[in-house]
Amino acid sequence: MKLTGNTIFVTGGTSGIGRGLAEALHRLGNKIIISGRRRALLNEIIAVNPGMAAIELDINDPASIKRAAETIIRDFPETNVLFNNAGIMPFDDVAGPIDDATAQGVITTNLLGPIRMSSALIEHLKAQPEATILYTSSVLAFVPLATNAIYSATKAALHSYALSQRFQLRGTGVRVQEIAPPWVDTDLIYKSGDPRAMPLEDFIVQTIAALGTDAPEILVEAVKPLRDNPGASEHALVHAFNQGIVDHPIPVGS
Template identity: 65%
Template sequence: MQLTDNTILITGGASGIGRGLAEAFHKLGNTVIIAGRRKALLDEVTQANPGMHAIELDIASAASIQRAAAQLTRDFPKLNVLINNAGIMPFDDAAGEIDEDTMLATVGTNLLGPIRMTSALVGHLKQQPRATIINNTSVLAYVPLAATAVYSATKAALHSYTLSQRFMLRDTSVRLQEIAPPWVNTDLIVKSDDPRAMPLAAFIEQTMAALASDKEEVVVESALPMRNNAGPNEHALVNEFNAYIAANPIPVQ
């Protein structure tokens, strides 16, 4: 994608990868709008980045998405980039009973949210001379983390949806890119500074460079083995990865 002269909406833009992308695009002179549920956090980010805009949005609510889309197209008629970044990552137990509310919240936020957000804005995006939709999935779409089975499944589903949507938009001005992050040191679960997590600054730097290349999939070098795992023998790496995590748990406190 072209990295300048854009009007960009980033869901979940007040923290973690979303905030990192928002600040990187803001520094390049783009008009950036961050969206999220926590007004205080939105205000904190916009105050730290003068000229950045914010809008309250509950990505798990279809009604909130429709209200936000109407406001965005009215107030930012040049909106031409949508970054579907908002997500939650609760732990679960696929071998036991999964809490119903947690399951629905994960699917509603990580899968239905991006689908609804794109659906609400795609008509507007197709009217722009050039536009981009970026879906933030995860390498766990390819090598699921068994302890977050529902989260991993939503990311696999969003990857699949992205492939279909890219094809369906092939004859329009809208391009589809996908970001598939590895474990990045953010507060998605807890910001633990675990040495196994990729530093956020390094991830943003490499991701921005890859976005500029018009790659359909943006996968940082350290995550390529997981991205390339798909195939008839994929279970071997999935089992090896999860056995390692089970023996070396992710800190959650």
């Protein structure tokens, strides 16, 4: 995608990767509209980023998505980039019973949310001279983390959805790009300074550089070895990846 002159709507733009990329793209001269459920937090962020705008959005609520899309089309008709970034990552243990409400919450936020948001804006984006839909998936779409099985499954599904949508939009001016982060040191799990986690600032720099290309997948260097298709060795790779986490657990804060 082009890196300047866009009007970009960001879901999940109040913290972590979403906020970091929103602010970086804002500094590059794009019009940024962030969204989230908490108006007070939205106001805090736009106060320190003059020119940025905000819309209240509950990505779990189809009616809220519809209202947000109507507001974007009415108040920001030049919007040409949808950045689907909202997501949650609770731990789970699929070796035992799963709490159904938690499972539905993860699936609704991480998968149905971006599907619904894209659907609500797709005709508007197709009417733009050029447009982009961005999805934040995860390296866990390719190599699942067993302690976050439902999260990993939603990101694998989102990757599949992006592949299909990219093909279906091939004859239009809408590009589909997927950002697949590694473990980044944010509050998605617990901001701990763990040396295995990529510093957010480094992730933002590498991601912005890659976004300025035509690459369908935006991959920082740390992701590329795990992104390579493991083929018939997939089971051994996933087992070894997760055993490494078991041997050196991810810190979990309260």
